[in-house]
Amino acid sequence: MTWRAVFAFILVVMIAASIGMAVAAVERSPGWALHAGATNILRETWLALALYAGLIVLVVANRGEEWERELQNAAIFGTIAGLIEIANIALENSRSAEASISAAQIGAMLLVFAMWGLAAGRTARDLRHFGPGLIAAVMSACVCMVIAVTAGFALQLFIAPPSPSYIETWPEFQQSAWLDARAFGIGNTLESGFTHLWMGPVIAMVVGAVGAGIGTGIGKREQNREPRLGA
Secondary structure, eight states: OOHHHHHHHHHHHHHHHHHHHHHHHHHTSTTGGGSTTHHHHHHHHHHHHHHHHHHHHHHHHOOOHHHHHHHHHHHHHHHHHHHHHHHHHHHHTOSTTGGGHHHHHHHHHHHHHHHHHHHHHHHHHHHTOHHHHHHHHHHHHHHHHHHHHHHHHIIIIIISOOOHHHHTTOHHHHHSSOOOHHHHHHHHHHHHHHHHHHHHHHHHHHHHHHHHHHHHHHHHHHHHHSOOTTO
């Protein structure tokens, strides 16, 4: 079994775990589906995760030297970005570090974006082409989001969910029509997961375009400096 088949299998297992955690959390909250928009939140979350799983299978099925390089860089930088996201999620749930959370979150977010840009830049430099770099950035964002959503669901739905008394202080809850704070917390986590799943690739296209542009320029300059036969 190739490395990418193993990596894809791990990602699909994580996606399946995320879907399972979402369903289990909802089933543990009686009457959850009766709240306004609750069923739509669950549906859009597991549909997005299922779409990710299908795309992963299609991506791994492709062949070619360029594709292999794109996948390698996406796996490396996407995993690093995912680990940064896990640290950021854990920090968000820490009540002892509230004073420094804002600055740390911004720093973590910028690091994640930088990883996606580096995936694009390295791929574009190696292949001396803009397109593969942009694709690598988007794929690295997808890898990152799968890792982040799985960790986020595990932490916020089961390991250390926010207390109902804390959720009741959220402006979002106070402005909503939901009466059950615990149910709202579940819905908020699921909606956050869905948002990350679609926003990640979109943002990666922006930072990836920058990284791919820089990487392409570097790669072409390196190519021009290479000795040519007959020179």
